[in-house]
Amino acid sequence: MTPQLPQRTCVGCRRVRSRPELVRLALGSHGQVTLDARNQLPGRGAYLCADGSDCLTQARRRRALTRSLRVGEDVINYEELSATLEALRQEVQPSPR
Numbered sequence: 001m002t003p004q005l006p007q008r009t010c011v012g013c014r015r016v017r018s019r020p021e022l023v024r025l026a027l028g029s030h031g032q033v034t035l036d037a038r039n040q041l042p043g044r045g046a047y048l049c050a051d052g053s054d055c056l057t058q059a060r061r062r063r064a065l066t067r068s069l070r071v072g073e074d075v076i077n078y079e080e081l082s083a084t085l086e087a088l089r090q091e092v093q094p095s096p097r
């Protein structure tokens, strides 16, 4: 028997996936939205597909992060989040050789 993995909804594409397939976003120590790659940040979290390159864009369009995290758009740096997500993907999926 395999234990049921916790399910979360991606705030971008709204797909329900198991927790390891998603990355958590939460408020950092300076009150800005940051990628919580190690799941260490307390408080509210929002989830995005770890492998979905378009999920952040969709979340932005719908203002899903501001709703989930109850913050203003001004503390969300989408360019930075996008870059961090991209870096994370490179890390998770080593380039084939």
Ligand SMILES: [Zn+2]
Pocket: 010, 011, 012, 013, 014, 015, 048, 049, 052, 055
């Ligand atoms: Zn997604």
